Amino acid sequence: MDLTTMQDSILPLLSALPNTLMLTFVSVFIGFCLAIPFALGRLSKNKLIAQACYAYVYFFRSTPLLVQIFLIYYGSGQFVKALEAVGLWHFFREPWFCAILALSLNTAAYVCEIIRGGILSIPKGQWEAGQVLGLSRFDLFVQVIFPQAFRQALPAYGNEVIIMVKASSLASTITILEVTGVAEKLIAETFQPLEIFIVAGSIYLSLNFVLSQLFHLLEKRLNRYLPHGATRTN
Amino acid sequence: MSSQQENKGIVLKDVNLHYGDYHALRDINLNVAVGERVVVCGSSGSGKSTMIRSIIGLENHDSGHILIDGQELTADAKSQETIRRNVGMVFQQFNLFPHLTIAENCSLALKRVKKMAKGEAKDVVMKYLERVHIPEQAEKYPSQLSGGQQQRAAIARALCMQPKFLLFDEPTSALDPEMVNEVLDVMVEMAQDGMTMICVTHEMGFARQVADKMVFMNQGRIIESGDTVEFFENPKEERTRTFLNTILSH
Numbered sequence: 138m139d140l141t142t143m144q145d146s147i148l149p150l151l152s153a154l155p156n157t158l159m160l161t162f163v164s165v166f167i168g169f170c171l172a173i174p175f176a177l178g179r180l181s182k183n184k185l186i187a188q189a190c191y192a193y194v195y196f197f198r199s200t201p202l203l204v205q206i207f208l209i210y211y212g213s214g215q216f217v218k219a220l221e222a223v224g225l226w227h228f229f230r231e232p233w234f235c236a237i238l239a240l241s242l243n244t245a246a247y248v249c250e251i252i253r254g255g256i257l258s259i260p261k262g263q264w265e266a267g268q269v270l271g272l273s274r275f276d277l278f279v280q281v282i283f284p285q286a287f288r289q290a291l292p293a294y295g296n297e298v299i300i301m302v303k304a305s306s307l308a309s310t311i312t313i314l315e316v317t318g319v320a321e322k323l324i325a326e327t328f329q330p331l332e333i334f335i336v337a338g339s340i341y342l343s344l345n346f347v348l349s350q351l352f353h354l355l356e357k358r359l360n361r362y363l364p365h366g367a368t369r370t371n
Numbered sequence: 372m373s374s375q376q377e378n379k380g381i382v383l384k385d386v387n388l389h390y391g392d393y394h395a396l397r398d399i400n401l402n403v404a405v406g407e408r409v410v411v412c413g414s415s416g417s418g419k420s421t422m423i424r425s426i427i428g429l430e431n432h433d434s435g436h437i438l439i440d441g442q443e444l445t446a447d448a449k450s451q452e453t454i455r456r457n458v459g460m461v462f463q464q465f466n467l468f469p470h471l472t473i474a475e476n477c478s479l480a481l482k483r484v485k486k487m488a489k490g491e492a493k494d495v496v497m498k499y500l501e502r503v504h505i506p507e508q509a510e511k512y513p514s515q516l517s518g519g520q521q522q523r524a525a526i527a528r529a530l531c532m533q534p535k536f537l538l539f540d541e542p543t544s545a546l547d548p549e550m551v552n553e554v555l556d557v558m559v560e561m562a563q564d565g566m567t568m569i570c571v572t573h574e575m576g577f578a579r580q581v582a583d584k585m586v587f588m589n590q591g592r593i594i595e596s597g598d599t600v601e602f603f604e605n606p607k608e609e610r611t612r613t614f615l616n617t618i619l620s621h
């Protein structure tokens with residue numbers, strides 16, 4: 138093991154961390170915003186809407202993220218004319234745009250299911266209590282159902298965010314220099330994959346340690362007063 | 372009772388309701404005048420909950436008419452909105468919102484539905500929490516209260532909306548025996564204040580004390596209804612007698 142290589146790789150790898158964070162958190166944010174309407178769509182009484190949302194979820198959960206990234210990045214090259222016509226080509230030309238799009242659409246599908254599960258876990262009596270108080274459907278969802286559903290879904294959601302941190306490494310395949318991308322570049326220069334991947338891996342490990350602690354704290358805080366111990370025990 | 376008064380109350384006329392093939396309510400006729408207290412009893416599965424829930428549109432009747440304060444209740448949202456402005460409901464399982472404090476539980480609809488300002492809502496909330504004797508619990512969460520306190524908080528939450536009519540579906544059935552009376556006491560006080568109430572309960576002591584009228588249901592029908600004293604002293608139907616014997620022998 139070459140310690141100097143490891144030491145030398147720390148700074149360049151760390152300087153790629155902002156890119157990893159950016160990819161992850163922008164996608165997590167967009168994915169979350171998309172997931173709520175998709176979850177409601179999945180629960181809709183309108184069969185057409187429900188099935189369309191299910192088809193979306195099914196597609197993104199059943200194909201590899203890597204394939205989705207390639208489909209969007211390379212696939213869009215087949216439609217240059219059409220994309221130019223609607224003024225979108227200069228977006229799809231950008232690896233960053235394609236990576237964030239693929240990551241967002243992918244996580245939206247998983248988070249949709251996580252939120253849907255959370256909503257389904259809320260007892261019928263909560264809806265009824267809100268209804269008899271005269272709350273509008275919007276207020277009932279925003280004030281009563283969603284906050285509880287989110288608390289229920291939090292352990293699974295935290296998991297999904299951590300998966301996203303790791304999934305962002307796939308962006309390296311379309312030239313983006315996030316932590317894994319930089320690692321590969323350094324390996325090509327030094328021919329010492331073990332040393333460099335150990336450092337890169339430690340960066341992911343530390344980042345996810347911080348994240349899982351944050352989620353754990355959030356769970357404890359939010360679930361403080363919830364009955365039937367929604368808090369994770371570990 | 373004048374028809375004028377009757378129009379202002381709750382009227383069920385030939386109401387029928389099916390769950391799929393199951394005929395849960397059969398030709399229900401019921402009049403509850405303003406200021407009247409009605410207790411509904413009957414064996415399990417007889418349709419008590421279904422009837423009371425249909426009055427506030429949680430179940431939709433498939434024939435007949437339900438009139439509240441002269442307004443017809445139908446399945447459309449507008450009609451339900453109108454009805455729910457006048458009618459409140461207390462559930463067996465309390466159904467408090469666990470992520471909100473007691474005060475927030477009570478003020479949510481005041482702010483969102485009645486568009487009341489924060490300060491004003493707070494005054495209303497405290498007034499009704501005092502009415503149910505738990506003003507000191509205002510800042511706690513439901514899980515921090517005893518069952519009896521939770522049900523009283525649920526009653527306060529319903530009262531905050533100042534409904535003309537209040538429906539109770541077995542409000543004490545989920546409580547430990549030692550907490551039943553604190554809830555019943557609050558309900559007796561409400562009755563004394565003149566609240567119009569329809570209450571599904573098997574607490575016959577409470578019924579005798581406050582009910583103007585008793586309703587007995589069996590297999591989706593009202594098979595006996597009338598004056599409380601008459602109902603207990605001299606029930607007409609064999610089934611009513613059997614039911615009263617079972618329940619009073621406890």
Ligand SMILES: Nc1ncnc2c1ncn2[C@@H]1O[C@H](COP(=O)(O)OP(=O)(O)OP(=O)(O)O)[C@@H](O)[C@H]1O
Nearest residue numbers: 390391393395413414415416417418419420421422
């Ligand atoms: N959502 C539903 N779907 C199908 N059947 C139902 C539904 N709700 C109630 N029922 C049936 O309708 C009948 C009346 O039920 P209801 O809950 O009104 O009875 P109840 O008199 O309130 O009984 P209990 O004393 O047990 O609360 C029962 O046979 C019940 O199984």
Ligand SMILES: [Mg+2]
Nearest residue numbers: 419420421541
């Ligand atoms: Mg019932």
